[in-house]
Amino acid sequence: MQELANLGTRRVRAGATANIQDAALWRWYADLMEDNRVACVRKDGVWSVWVDGRLLATDRSYDLSLRTAFVLQRALKAL
Structure with missing residues (x-):
């Protein structure tokens, strides 16, 4: 029963x-x-x-393209 409660907690945290x-x-x-x-x-x-004239991401999925560009732009800013 405890494992079920832990799974529920992990799902809430992931959400x-x-x-x-x-x-x-x-x-x-x-x-x-x-x-x-x-x-x-x-x-x-x-x-x-x-972004800013620079190609950051391509994909068939709009969502995945945006998420990839988001991560890449943040990584480039950190350099």
Whole structure:
């Protein structure tokens, strides 16, 4: 029974973490859109995400393209 409670706790924590990450991603995206710094282009079924004129991510999934660009831009800023 304790294992079930632990699993439930882990699920709640994972959900909370995902919500925090999603909020950060969409704040980042909204800020870039407002400043005209991001371009999302779909060609031949593939999404490309450009930030400040630099191609950061391509994928068939819009969501995955944005998430990849988000992570890469943060990593580039840290350099």
